[in-house]
Amino acid sequence: MKTHLRGLAAGLSMAVAAALAATPASAQTPKRGGTLTYMIPADAPPSLDGHKENTFATLHATAPFYSTLIAINPENPSSSTDFVCDLCTEMPKPTDDGKTYTFKIRKGVKFHDGTPLTAADVARTWQYIVNPPKGVSSAREAYMVMVDKVENPDDETVVFKLKFATSAFVPALADPFAYIYKKDILEKDPAWYEKNVLGSGPFKFSSYEIGQSIKGVRNPDYYHEGQPYLDGFNAIFAAKQSVRVDAIRADRAATEFRGMPPSARDELVKELGDKVTVQTSDWNCVNLLTPNQKKKPFDDVRVRRALALAIDQWKGAPALSKIATVHTVGGLVFPGSPLAATKEELTKMAGFGTDIEKARAEARKLLKEAGAEGLKFELMNRNVDQPYKFIATWAIDEWSKIGLKVTQRVLPTGPFYEGLRAGTFEVAVEFNCQNLVNPLLDVAKVLPRSVYPENYGGYEDPKLIELYNAMLREPDPARQREKMRAFETYALDTQVDTIMTPWWSRIIVHRSYMKGWKISPSHYLNLNLANVWLDK
Amino acid sequence: MHRYILNRLLLSIPTLIGAAALVFLLMRLIPGDICMVRLGGSGGTVSASALAACHAQIGLERSLPLQFLDFIGGFAIGDFGTSMWSGKPVVQEIASRLPVSLEIALLATIVAVAIAIPLGTISALKQNSWLDHVVRTVAIAGIATPSFWLGILSILIVLDVSHYLLGSPWMPSIDYVPLWDDPWGNLSIVILPAITIGYRYSAVTMRMTRSAMLEVLREDYIRTARAKGLVEQLIINRHALKNAMLPVVTLIGMEFAFLIGGLVVTEQVFNLNGIGRLFVLAVQNQDYTLTQALVMLTVAVFVVTNLVVDVLYAWLDPRIRFG
Numbered sequence: 001m002k003t004h005l006r007g008l009a010a011g012l013s014m015a016v017a018a019a020l021a022a023t024p025a026s027a028q029t030p031k032r033g034g035t036l037t038y039m040i041p042a043d044a045p046p047s048l049d050g051h052k053e054n055t056f057a058t059l060h061a062t063a064p065f066y067s068t069l070i071a072i073n074p075e076n077p078s079s080s081t082d083f084v085c086d087l088c089t090e091m092p093k094p095t096d097d098g099k100t101y102t103f104k105i106r107k108g109v110k111f112h113d114g115t116p117l118t119a120a121d122v123a124r125t126w127q128y129i130v131n132p133p134k135g136v137s138s139a140r141e142a143y144m145v146m147v148d149k150v151e152n153p154d155d156e157t158v159v160f161k162l163k164f165a166t167s168a169f170v171p172a173l174a175d176p177f178a179y180i181y182k183k184d185i186l187e188k189d190p191a192w193y194e195k196n197v198l199g200s201g202p203f204k205f206s207s208y209e210i211g212q213s214i215k216g217v218r219n220p221d222y223y224h225e226g227q228p229y230l231d232g233f234n235a236i237f238a239a240k241q242s243v244r245v246d247a248i249r250a251d252r253a254a255t256e257f258r259g260m261p262p263s264a265r266d267e268l269v270k271e272l273g274d275k276v277t278v279q280t281s282d283w284n285c286v287n288l289l290t291p292n293q294k295k296k297p298f299d300d301v302r303v304r305r306a307l308a309l310a311i312d313q314w315k316g317a318p319a320l321s322k323i324a325t326v327h328t329v330g331g332l333v334f335p336g337s338p339l340a341a342t343k344e345e346l347t348k349m350a351g352f353g354t355d356i357e358k359a360r361a362e363a364r365k366l367l368k369e370a371g372a373e374g375l376k377f378e379l380m381n382r383n384v385d386q387p388y389k390f391i392a393t394w395a396i397d398e399w400s401k402i403g404l405k406v407t408q409r410v411l412p413t414g415p416f417y418e419g420l421r422a423g424t425f426e427v428a429v430e431f432n433c434q435n436l437v438n439p440l441l442d443v444a445k446v447l448p449r450s451v452y453p454e455n456y457g458g459y460e461d462p463k464l465i466e467l468y469n470a471m472l473r474e475p476d477p478a479r480q481r482e483k484m485r486a487f488e489t490y491a492l493d494t495q496v497d498t499i500m501t502p503w504w505s506r507i508i509v510h511r512s513y514m515k516g517w518k519i520s521p522s523h524y525l526n527l528n529l530a531n532v533w534l535d536k
Numbered sequence: 537m538h539r540y541i542l543n544r545l546l547l548s549i550p551t552l553i554g555a556a557a558l559v560f561l562l563m564r565l566i567p568g569d570i571c572m573v574r575l576g577g578s579g580g581t582v583s584a585s586a587l588a589a590c591h592a593q594i595g596l597e598r599s600l601p602l603q604f605l606d607f608i609g610g611f612a613i614g615d616f617g618t619s620m621w622s623g624k625p626v627v628q629e630i631a632s633r634l635p636v637s638l639e640i641a642l643l644a645t646i647v648a649v650a651i652a653i654p655l656g657t658i659s660a661l662k663q664n665s666w667l668d669h670v671v672r673t674v675a676i677a678g679i680a681t682p683s684f685w686l687g688i689l690s691i692l693i694v695l696d697v698s699h700y701l702l703g704s705p706w707m708p709s710i711d712y713v714p715l716w717d718d719p720w721g722n723l724s725i726v727i728l729p730a731i732t733i734g735y736r737y738s739a740v741t742m743r744m745t746r747s748a749m750l751e752v753l754r755e756d757y758i759r760t761a762r763a764k765g766l767v768e769q770l771i772i773n774r775h776a777l778k779n780a781m782l783p784v785v786t787l788i789g790m791e792f793a794f795l796i797g798g799l800v801v802t803e804q805v806f807n808l809n810g811i812g813r814l815f816v817l818a819v820q821n822q823d824y825t826l827t828q829a830l831v832m833l834t835v836a837v838f839v840v841t842n843l844v845v846d847v848l849y850a851w852l853d854p855r856i857r858f859g
Binding site: 037039043044046047052053054055135136137138139141191194195209210211212213234236237238239240242243246247249250251252253271412413414415416417418419421422453 | 566567568569570572573574575584585586589590592593621622623624628629632633688691692695698704705706707709710711712804805806807809813814817820821822
């Protein structure tokens, strides 16, 4: 066992060393050529239309074909505030008290069919995203509530006029799904992009075998000079984790861009040493334990508070991180964000205290007062291993320590959502997984269903909405942070509308010859492969 | 014979209609909504208007009787509609996966028959000998070992052995290439799944061959043939084996039909984009049109396979006549 552990430790050291060695990779001169083979950990996406879909499978398959107006900085993707122009020429300064943003669009950009891309294409794309015509669905409509209208006064200018000034706008604009489509095609057939690809990104579409693979070749007319470095890419759909691990091991693929559990990382590092590089990051995804307040006794805040108090976040997170894709204790806001609560702020809220025995004693007292001692209930979970089942099993064990008897009911995705919508569950393992770190919009998950349709807690709370709106519209960063604390404290401590679990941890293992790519806090970001190159 | 085939084909129509009605109703009994899975599967917001647009687009806003009539009407003229999940024609979805499943099923059948018939026959001829015990042990192990486990094991063995021999791990490509594009590449991809599936398949067939042979070898006509002084090999090949093949052929037919849509886990283990994987996805995604078409395809494969088996009966056993 000792030898095994030593081997593992040595392997991990080598991988970390490889990662460190990879850090100045950007300083190396990128080599041209080669085809990157990577895996998409999913089966076929429903469609190829980024505007319509939410799944990462669509994004991992199609992001290299498209341009966006702005994007997170590919050289600094872990930042939640560093945005750069993709199709625009420079990041604009807002005017009109923060309610107008004017973007100048690059000249000479061409779609892959050779036709020019103009501000009219950008404006029409965003008009469809913000306010889709009848019969057209936009999965991101709800994130753009602040936008009043999008105009293009000329072929080089796009103007966004907002209903109210908010710092949530720029991150929302960098949505990686917001591919710029061709105006003529959108107007003629908005469903065209579901089955076809025509972008202006670093790679041109080559072929697509449903559920098998999608391929792209270098776009010689790409507007970022010198990029892309690759001749092409081959993205293979591989839903099963063992296949993906074996494929990286045998170099049938260089990586996958979603994330692997610690066990897979350890296996690959042990086997391949410095031939693989490990990049890790906090992940803008978190599981929430949501009590259904329409069901007794979960309508009683004392019971909900007891559920939160029983869970030892600080001891659970490091233990779980060894076996599951979770890592960091946090509140409603992604831990890496400037708006996130500090540890000191967290410990003031129910379920985040450092004295677990004291917390559990209080939980037992609250249950007794509420007449819910020895409460039995069912925890509804989704049939996904990482990290859902790990989280649920852990929570059930923690709850057993205050005398609760909880069983887990695991359902496939369809029936799981049906259970959430119909409100037939008692407590559910939900999740909040967003692409860009945009806390002002991300935390909307806890707003009542009348405001946020994907909330299943079964409560209405005007005060919570009021706190949210005040925070959303606050222009001053310091005051906005204070208002975020007030909102968070009210949701997690006063009302205990939901119970946090450790935030996810993203682990990417890739072949060390793959250079230029940097991990971000989301598996939706930094996927256009323009700056990726192969050191072979 | 022609009349018999026509009768069998006509009789399959109520079977197909019954299966269609059953799958149509069962799919709609599963709680859930394909649009919610599609639009909100990653936890994002799904607005009421987007949900309604999705329902309208895939035809879920229509009444159930209308949906059923549409399905049956389309089926009658060979139009299975479009997949509710991908929006692509169902026929196209199935056609892109069928060659993979067919190739694996055919190869696995060849592997199974090549192992099972000789070993099953030898086992029967050498009943209770050490050879019989070895064959029976191999057969029982094959039945008891799940194909997917054997698949995972075979990949790991290939990886470890290649690492030992070549210095770096090797495994076949996980990106399927058609036989006519790259025969060697294709063979390297399909050989492991064919062997792992073929082994279990052969184990079942081997036991059936052995027991059928044992029964036939005790028949009067075999004793008569021996009394006539016929060469033993001729007795085995012409009189015993041919007659013992009746239940074996039935079994091979049923197993082959099962392999077309039943290799769910094995396809996942080898990252093969076949019908089994499509089947699971269709049910999981609540893609009604695709699931219905796949069930109908499976039923059709079973019907046709049964028909072929019945026709083979007449060739194997002259006492069986149709008409």
